[in-house]
Amino acid sequence: MALLTTGRGLIRCLQKHGAAGVYAPLEGGFEGRYRRRLRAAGYTTLNLTARGLGDVAAYLTGIHGVRPPHLGKKSTGGGAAVGERYYLPPLVNYHLENLPPKSKGLVLWIIEGFVLDNQEIEYLTNLPKIEPRVKVVVERGGDRCFRCQPLEKTLLAS
Numbered sequence: 001m002a003l004l005t006t007g008r009g010l011i012r013c014l015q016k017h018g019a020a021g022v023y024a025p026l027e028g029g030f031e032g033r034y035r036r037r038l039r040a041a042g043y044t045t046l047n048l049t050a051r052g053l054g055d056v057a058a059y060l061t062g063i064h065g066v067r068p069p070h071l072g073k074k075s076t077g078g079g080a081a082v083g084e085r086y087y088l089p090p091l092v093n094y095h096l097e098n099l100p101p102k103s104k105g106l107v108l109w110i111i112e113g114f115v116l117d118n119q120e121i122e123y124l125t126n127l128p129k130i131e132p133r134v135k136v137v138v139e140r141g142g143d144r145c146f147r148c149q150p151l152e153k154t155l156l157a158s
C-alpha cells in the first residue's frame with residue numbers, strides 16, 4: 001500500500017464521469033487524504049453522511065421541511081411548537097452560490113453510501129449532468145486498498 005498518493009485517478013474519474021463510487025479500507029483516514037488532494041486540485045469539498053438524508057433530491061436541490069425532535073416536551077414559545085416545521089434552502093445550490101471565484105466546483109463526499117438504494121444512487125449519478133459544477137463521491141463499501149470507479153458501475157454491481 002502506498003503511503004503517499006497523488007489522487008490523480010480519483011480526480012480523472014470525477015472529471016470524466018462526474019460521479020465516483022469509492023471503496024476504502026475500513027480503518028479510515030483515506031477520505032481525508034483524498035479530500036485534501038481534491039482541494040489542492042481546486043475543488044471545494046462538502047462532507048455528508050448518507051444516514052438520515054431522507055429524500056436525497058429534496059435535501060440537495062430543493063427547499064425541504066425539517067421538523068425538530070419532539071423530545072416529549074411541550075413548547076414554551078421559545079422554540080418550535082409541536083408539529084411546526086422549519087424550511088431549509090437547497091444544500092447544493094446554497095454552496096454553489098458561495099463558491100470561491102477560482103474554485104473548479106463542489107465535490108459532495110458522501111460517507112456510508114451503502115445505505116442508499118438504487119434510485120438514490122441513480123439520482124446522484126445524474127446530479128453532475130444536471131449541474132456540471134457538482135461532482136459526487138459516494139463511499140460504497142470497504143476494501144483492502146482504496147479504489148474508485150464510476151458510480152453507475154457500482155449501481156450495476158449492487
